[in-house]
Amino acid sequence: MSYFRKHLELIAGYQPGEQPQDGQYIKLNTNENPYPPSPLVVETLMENLTKHRLSYYPSPLCDELREQASAVYGYPSDWILVGNGSDELLSIVFRAFLGKGDWVLYPYPTYTLYRVLALLQEANFGEIPFEKDYSLPKKVLTGQAQLKVVCNPNSPTGTFLSTMIIENLIKNSSCPVIVDEAYVDFAYDNALSLLKRFPNLIILRTLSKSFSLAGIRVGFLIAQPEMIQGLLKVKDSYNVNWFSQKAAMAALRDLHYMRNNVEKIKQTRKEFSQAMSKLGYEVLPSEANFVMVRKPGENLESEYLYLKKNHILVRYFTEWPDSMRISIGTDSNMQLIIQILKNMTKDNKNDL
Numbered sequence: 213m214s215y216f217r218k219h220l221e222l223i224a225g226y227q228p229g230e231q232p233q234d235g236q237y238i239k240l241n242t243n244e245n246p247y248p249p250s251p252l253v254v255e256t257l258m259e260n261l262t263k264h265r266l267s268y269y270p271s272p273l274c275d276e277l278r279e280q281a282s283a284v285y286g287y288p289s290d291w292i293l294v295g296n297g298s299d300e301l302l303s304i305v306f307r308a309f310l311g312k313g314d315w316v317l318y319p320y321p322t323y324t325l326y327r328v329l330a331l332l333q334e335a336n337f338g339e340i341p342f343e344k345d346y347s348l349p350k351k352v353l354t355g356q357a358q359l360k361v362v363c364n365p366n367s368p369t370g371t372f373l374s375t376m377i378i379e380n381l382i383k384n385s386s387c388p389v390i391v392d393e394a395y396v397d398f399a400y401d402n403a404l405s406l407l408k409r410f411p412n413l414i415i416l417r418t419l420s421k422s423f424s425l426a427g428i429r430v431g432f433l434i435a436q437p438e439m440i441q442g443l444l445k446v447k448d449s450y451n452v453n454w455f456s457q458k459a460a461m462a463a464l465r466d467l468h469y470m471r472n473n474v475e476k477i478k479q480t481r482k483e484f485s486q487a488m489s490k491l492g493y494e495v496l497p498s499e500a501n502f503v504m505v506r507k508p509g510e511n512l513e514s515e516y517l518y519l520k521k522n523h524i525l526v527r528y529f530t531e532w533p534d535s536m537r538i539s540i541g542t543d544s545n546m547q548l549i550i551q552i553l554k555n556m557t558k559d560n561k562n563d564l
């Protein structure tokens with residue numbers, strides 16, 4: 213006898229990447245930023261921290277932060293909903309649009325949280341394989357559903373769909389479409405300009421990747437005001453804590469700092485991708501702060517384990533055993549990976 217609702221018995225929760233807290237690893241498994249956040253963030257927290265402030269609830273809609281985000285994203289504040297990470301915003305949207313038996317469609321492979329959120333709603337999920345060249349699967353474009361999701365740039369592939377393709381998807385869909393732009397600051401374009409024309413478009417942004425603030429848990433949902441109004445009914449009143457609101461405001465005031473880090477990471481991505489190709493890996497073209505590397509038909513578990521033994525964590529998915537997803541760290545992090553993989557090849561040869 214279980215206390216839990218039946219559908220919960222049958223599902224596994226979301227499995228996040230390993231998060232060792234002992235500082236023993238170079239963490240290149242969950243796409244965090246290797247550079248620290250803007251110095252303005254810590255400064256602002258220190259300046260604002262008083263005992264008195266902690267006795268009060270924070271702003272329920274993050275009023276000041278919304279103003280700041282409005283200046284950055286170019287839409288008025290009533291087009292913006294702030295979440296405790298964009299994971300919370302995903303959860304709000306899935307709860308708002310999906311009930312038992314409803315359908316959500318998305319290209320696959322992608323962020324596996326979408327599946328878990330669908331299962332929690334007792335909804336059906338259509339995981340439509342990307343075309344061979346990682347373009348948008350036709351069934352996502354034409355299929356009928358209550359919700360569609362596109363992660364762009366996509367994780368774990370790093371591949372990117374052009375804004376024209378996204379526009380076509382939104383035009384062809386009679387349901388809400390989430391464009392999860394968690395990694396878009398590392399890409400050459402984004403879908404923000406489409407918002408004005410499409411009431412069914414929902415764009416998600418996060419401070420976790422490009423702004424180096426995964427620890428503060430702040431994400432933004434941008435959509436037309438009617439959409440925001442509806443979603444507010446699903447949101448907890450005080451979903452974003454006071455510290456995070458302050459920290460996020462400071463981060464958004466220092467865009468230059470973020471952009472500078474993004475440029476460094478894009479340069480490192482380019483050099484690392486070339487070096488991995490030379491080592492014999494197929495490297496998917498990435499518009500994100502990670503790359504997916506493959507050896508089609510082989511199993512890369514031993515590479516993953518060898519790197520781990522050498523204190524480097526990358527992401528290995530048992531579902532795609534011929535691939536590894538490697539976050540872009542500093543130049544020296546990435547050179548170390550190359551060196552270790554070369555050594556591994558040598559070690560193996562010595563064993564023979």
Ligand SMILES: *Cc1c(COP(=O)(O)O)cnc(C)c1O
Pocket residue numbers: 243296297298299300323363367392394417418419420426429430431
């Ligand atoms: C990291 C990530 C998120 C979650 O970001 P948080 O704001 O930290 O919750 C959402 N979507 C994708 C695809 C991600 O990779």
